[in-house]
Amino acid sequence: MKEKLEALKIEALAKLQDVSNPQELNDLRVKYLGKKGELTEVLRGMGGLSAEERPIIGQVANLVRSAIEEIVEAKQEAFVQQETLNRLQAEKVDVTLPGRRLAQGGIHPLSRVVQEIEDIFIGMGYRVAEGPEVETDYYNFEALNLPKNHPARDMQDSFYLTDDLLMRTQTSPVQVRTMQAMKGEAPVKIICPGKVFRRDDDDATHSFQFHQIEGLVIGRDIRMSDLKGTLQQFVQEMFGANTDIRLRPSFFPFTEPSVEVDVSCFKCGGNGCRLCKQTGWLEILGAGMVHPNVLEMGGYDPAEYSGFAFGMGVERIAMLKYGIDDIRHFYSNDMSFVKQFRGV
Ligand code: PHE
Secondary structure, three states, X not given: OHHHHHHHHHHHHHHHHOOOOHHHHHHHHHHHHXXXXXXHHHHHHHHHOOOOHHHHHHHHHXXXXXXXXXXXXXXXXXXXXHHHHHHHHHOOOOOOOOOOOOOOOOOOHHHHHHHHHHHHHHHOOOEEOXXXXXXXXXXXXXXXXXXXXXXXXXXXXXXXXXXXXXXXXXXOHHHHHHHHHHOOOXXXXXXXXXXXXXXXXXXXXXXXXXEEEEEEEEEOOOOHHHHHHHHHHHHHHHHOOOOOEEEEEEEEOOEEEEEEEEEEOOOOOOOOOOOOOOOOEEEEEEEEEEOHHHHHHOOOOOOOOEEEEEEEEHHXXXXXXHOOOOHHHHHOOXXXXXXXXXXX
């Protein structure tokens, strides 16, 4: 019996030594140590042994059992360790690899120009006002001294939604909305950036939708010279200290007198170049003294108050400033266009 046990031990240890996976190990454990295992089988035969032999064989059997158990445990431990190692290997992260770059957005050139203009006017004590893009006929035209059927309405072809509602064709309606909201209080000093819409066919310089910035100042003794000085200050901050302006007579129904405002060409300094079409001047905005009718409809007595207003096209200014030759670039969502303005 002793020999049987020894043989069993040698066989078990040899087989266990060679196991290659946990499943095999478990099978061997059951085969030798299980309730119906071979060792148990041998020990069952101990009943037939003499009283002297029994403790001796018992001892041998225990030694065989613990020898097998020991190697089973060692192997089990080795498999666990191997598994941990494998997992670590599989989940390995090389922290020295360069990171994946997140695509970084940039501020759209139109937003840049709007922010820049806002900053300049906020620096002069203006506040930013807003108004709706869907506007009533009253605010877009009538309250701006453009009664129904007035021929000057043709200057701005409109998208009407109903008889009374349209997409605003200009930011000027915010003038009237602001005056009414101020309830006759003065001074009023606002600028209003926003989208406007006109029934234009799109081409390199026209778009059915574009942006304007409106300015309005109302107070006592506001004069044409205040308008000129304000715009002079604005263009110098916007285009450079040497920039000059000139006012040309013009017509807008809501201002009297009205002017078109040119800036000296900031590219050639006024000598004449392609940008200014050899004239030395660039037309950038419309302006004038607020018409008495408009003051009245806004709730200000024209005998007591006066004011000036101006309106400029954001796209046009951005195109001049950055040398962009087609207004459609602004809306084409072409990343290579927008990316150029990331660090401007
Ligand atoms: N609203 C005018 C336009 O869109 C511009 C303007 C604004 C002119 C304010 C004078 C005063 O053409």
